[in-house]
Amino acid sequence: MGGYGDVELIKSNGERLDGRTVDELRPITIEVGVLPAARGSCRMTWGLNIAEVAVYGPMEAHPRKIQRPDRAVLDVRYNMAPFSTSDRIRPGFNRRSREISKVTAEALESIVMVEMFPRSKIRVEIEILCAEAGTRCCGITAAAVALADAGIPMKDMLVSVAAGKINDIVVLDLDKAEDNYGQADLPVGILPNSKEIAFLQMDGDLSPEEFELAMKYNMKAVDEIHKLQVEALKSKYSGGEN
Amino acid sequence: MNEVYSGAQERLVIPGDRIENSGGLAAGSGILKTNDGLVATQLGHVMENNGVIYLQASNSTYIPRSGDLVIGFVNSMRSNLWMFDIGGPFEALLPMSLSPWNTQYGDLEEHMIVGDYALLRVQEVDSQHGVVCTMKGIGLRKISTGVVENIGSNSTKLFIGVDGSNLQKIKQQSGCRITVADNGRIWVEGSDKGISEVRNISAYFSKSDTPYPNLKSIKNFNEKMEEL
Numbered sequence: 483m484g485g486y487g488d489v490e491l492i493k494s495n496g497e498r499l500d501g502r503t504v505d506e507l508r509p510i511t512i513e514v515g516v517l518p519a520a521r522g523s524c525r526m527t528w529g530l531n532i533a534e535v536a537v538y539g540p541m542e543a544h545p546r547k548i549q550r551p552d553r554a555v556l557d558v559r560y561n562m563a564p565f566s567t568s569d570r571i572r573p574g575f576n577r578r579s580r581e582i583s584k585v586t587a588e589a590l591e592s593i594v595m596v597e598m599f600p601r602s603k604i605r606v607e608i609e610i611l612c613a614e615a616g617t618r619c620c621g622i623t624a625a626a627v628a629l630a631d632a633g634i635p636m637k638d639m640l641v642s643v644a645a646g647k648i649n650d651i652v653v654l655d656l657d658k659a660e661d662n663y664g665q666a667d668l669p670v671g672i673l674p675n676s677k678e679i680a681f682l683q684m685d686g687d688l689s690p691e692e693f694e695l696a697m698k699y700n701m702k703a704v705d706e707i708h709k710l711q712v713e714a715l716k717s718k719y720s721g722g723e724n
Numbered sequence: 725m726n727e728v729y730s731g732a733q734e735r736l737v738i739p740g741d742r743i744e745n746s747g748g749l750a751a752g753s754g755i756l757k758t759n760d761g762l763v764a765t766q767l768g769h770v771m772e773n774n775g776v777i778y779l780q781a782s783n784s785t786y787i788p789r790s791g792d793l794v795i796g797f798v799n800s801m802r803s804n805l806w807m808f809d810i811g812g813p814f815e816a817l818l819p820m821s822l823s824p825w826n827t828q829y830g831d832l833e834e835h836m837i838v839g840d841y842a843l844l845r846v847q848e849v850d851s852q853h854g855v856v857c858t859m860k861g862i863g864l865r866k867i868s869t870g871v872v873e874n875i876g877s878n879s880t881k882l883f884i885g886v887d888g889s890n891l892q893k894i895k896q897q898s899g900c901r902i903t904v905a906d907n908g909r910i911w912v913e914g915s916d917k918g919i920s921e922v923r924n925i926s927a928y929f930s931k932s933d934t935p936y937p938n939l940k941s942i943k944n945f946n947e948k949m950e951e952l
Contacts (some may be wrong), residue, residue, distance in 0.1 A: 501828055521783070521785075522783065538839070539785075539813065540785055540813040541811065542814050542815060543815055551852065593739070595765060599813055599851055599853070600850060600852055600854060601814070602813040602814065630738055630766075630767045631767065631783065632738050632783060633766055633767060633768075633781050633782065633783035633784035633785065633878075635738035635739070635754070635765040636765055636766070637739065637740065637741050637756060637765060637767055638739060638740035638763075639738065639762065647867070673740070674740065675740040675741075675742070675763075676740075685832075712738055714727075715738050715767055716736055716738070717768065719736055719768075719782045
């Protein structure tokens with residue numbers, strides 16, 4: 483970002499390079515219960531991104547020093563597989579994965595009723611198998627589905643999506659080229675029913691008007707993605723009833 | 725039960741879903757009361773009983789309550805107590821004073837070692853979710869015969885059926901003695917063939933998409949029984 487704003491990312495007919503309109507999401511699929519050993523799990527594809535999330539617990543928090551007497555601890559680990567991008571990623575934690583793990587944990591804490599499980603730990607493992615752009619949004623959205631699948635009490639679902647700015651135009655859901663050569667990126671996590679904002683980050687510069695428009699696109703996308711979350715969860719358990 | 729709530733009984737909700745409550749029912753387990761009304765906190769079916777609207781979760785962790793009958797296995801030991809895995813968020817303690825044996829301090833291995841299963845009753849759960857169990861009581865014992873299967877704490881109602889009808893049928897067909905614990909584990913004693921049949925049925929219940937007895941689940945269960 484920054485210095486790359488002159489790369490042509492929007493065609494003369496107003497379409498983006500992949501043919502989407504400015505407020506259109508990449509194709510999304512959500513599958514629930516994909517990992518039999520986990521208490522709850524989810525596999526999500528979002529454009530070329532593929533994320534798998536496993537949830538374990540609540541379980542006794544170890545080491546004991548991390549226990550909280552009044553609530554559970556969310557132990558979130560975001561990791562990109564070494565083969566997830568064309569440049570091999572060195573296995574293990576790095577600064578970026580630590581940051582995203584922390585952001586994800588804090589976003590999920592706003593929906594999980596952690597006070598119901600004092601001294602315990604809920605483990606959320608997010609593995610990015612294929613990365614394009616927007617892996618944190620994909621991971622957080624999938625993590626909320628996996629938590630619901632695990633039966634963890636939550637006051638709402640959580641949907642994460644990003645809008646941004648390319649060629650001075652605000653667009654929804656940046657792909658790889660747009661993320662690399664765009665001017666701004668605004669990922670948010672929103673509770674779909676109450677519309678509360680669980681997290682918001684901004685990379686680059688947006689004017690107040692552009693920010694408003696980006697949030698408008700994000701809010702619209704949240705409803706679309708939430709519908710997919712609901713369908714995925716209900717299709718596993720409804721058995722044709724609903 | 726009026727028509728609105730008999731409809732609600734079959735309704736599958738996910739966390740955050742608003743639940744209609746025109747009848748002024750009290751919020752039960754799995755339901756959060758907010759300024760905007762009642763909100764579901766788990767994935768499950770909305771149920772109503774005795775003026776309380778509650779959620780029958782499709783998948784949830786077993787939360788121990790005082791008086792529950794549980795099947796656990798010894799996870800670790802101290803000089804004066806056993807620590808059991810009962811499938812909940814925390815290990816349960818069995819102090820030697822609450823065991824049926826006259827045990828001496830440090831001699832716990834004479835009676836149970838790590839990996840042994842036992843039928844226990846939850847004596848006390850404190851505010852910090854500390855669980856103390858007892859083995860003093862009718863039927864409580866170390867499990868040294870048969871097999872222990874896990875069907876999940878959500879599926880026990882379905883496994884037992886209305887007034888124990890399903891359990892009765894399973895017992896008759898398999899010829900096995902079956903003990904269903906509140907933590908979703910079952911203890912099966914009987915012939916190898918009978919145990920195999922019960923294992924087949926328990927696998928079916930643990931995968932069931934309706935974790936409470938309804939017309940559909942009863943029909944499915946009867947079909948499953950005919951298959952065996």
